[in-house]
Amino acid sequence: MAAADPKALIRAEAERLGFDAVGFTRATLPPEARTRLDAFLAAGRHGAMRWLAERAAQRARPRALWPEAVSVIALGMSYAPDRDPLETLTHRSVGTISVYARGRDYHDVVKGRLKQLGQFIHARFGAALKVFVDTAPVMEKPLGAQAGIGWQGKHTNLVSRRHGSWLFLGEIYTTLDLVPDPPHRDRCGSCRRCLDVCPTDAFPAPYQLDATRCISYLTIEHDGPIPEALRPAIGNRIYGCDDCLAVCPWNRFATTAREAKLHARDDLNAPRLAALARLDDAAFRALFSGSPIKRSGRSRFVRNVLIAIGNSADPSLLPVAEDLARDPDPVVAEAARWAAARLVPETVA
Template structure:
């Protein structure tokens, strides 16, 4: 939809003003054809199997790489960013092994809910002013927000593959508004990582086979969130007490020195999720889990996967006070939970106790995967 230069300028001023009013920290415009390298990079990511079990990435690969394939009528893409920077170093909790480390973005209300309504308000103002049509996307649609944000000039994709901003560091939520209006695009940002590899060296599981490449199968965020099965044994110790996601690569970025803590109340971390005690989280049944994480993005993985994560943290805690609740979870209805409880128990109790329980467990357990956990788990108090 062509509009005059004067009208386009007024529309852009409206967009900028409405974005600020809605609480966004940055807004820029790009075109649907501004990410020509994205399709090949995405195809390589999938071909190498780096997407793991996230089949939807492979299934939507054509639409992800080409915005105009997702919506042929799009003429401009407005990219908006909201700062969610923490007011402390999120890695501090890693030293408190009886507490759970939750990724910064998940310590507050689900950002999808926070952003989508505000994007729709802005989109409605665009249609009211200029007509045409719009579509709003926040992460869940097959849209490559980070390459589009780089093309729009909001930042660049760092070596950890996340967006880095000179004003906000690595702490930005992204959303997009696709519009049929033709707007003047902003200039793309250039890469400012230089020779720095702080983010790569910070990864506990070596999930970066090369700068700018991520093998999700090794990433703690993938392992604790997207992965539906048992966490592979090779990563369990390295996960430490990270029970939902991982911020190590983001927190290590030197550009964070220019970031500021998110000031908006709706993005402030919940106090009870800053350093939650593992004992309290292990005690959650399904109803308790749903109530405690109401409005949180953590709710979407379900109680069983979450308790699986907490049990891995318990096994790494060397905290004998957790033995009782871990023993109780050996009889949980979920095989996923029982399997993780076996590993945790093996690391928390004396070898004699574990051997006795393993013999009983192998005799009474019907699930093949859980039986395998009894066979593979080895008593280890190396971290005590």
């Protein structure tokens, strides 16, 4: 009997473990990947994300990260929501949290499944391997496109014909020599919905992102005060932003995520701003145990909530902002003063 196709075996096991997209490619990237990364960094569009610059060489060259790597297995796990993620944007007394952060921390979920798949590959083929989920210098989206599981859309995120813009990505670098899959061609066409919907004009051009203007960056990665000029456009987005993802026409083919751990918690679909603003550190940690939001810390999160309160036009939230103007964290206190000033009724001369 002919030996079983290793790619077919790996794909079947990956799908059994809950992965929705599987592709194979060489552990190399074309020179253009480094050129695009260098241009992004030179323009300062990475903001305070210094790790992007510090390990740029490893990010653009998989074998610089692990010289023994021969192939990369690119994997995607759908986190498609069961409702319109933008429906709460007009309800200004509640917060809007990015879909990816409404369930369990995807780092834990995806990495656990990658390790299981890695154990299968090592046991079946004896190959060495390393698994990665978002925290290592890996260019996940170019590798995913090169492995054929999707293409990088004009919003710079990976788009899948079957899962739209809702895929968590992970990679397995391995010494196993696997025949590459053909790369996926770009299917964005003339559509520019993702570019036009951005509240803060974070896309200087198609396929380019200025992270320093992106609401996801500002509410998750950025420490310190959020620039005042951008605060009104944030609205009630208190952790991340899904606008460019949610309007992608390819989402119409996506079905709700089959991994239950990635489904949204009911209490995070439309949480009340007043309650979130009053969280102390212990209450914050308890509420967001097992959630990626916990990584941001209480002060950064409450800062975001206060920006939303300032944008709420809800005078009943004024006492909340006034109380937090005395918060020991100066960034929280400043955001509270800004919010309070926005909520004070204008006096008629």
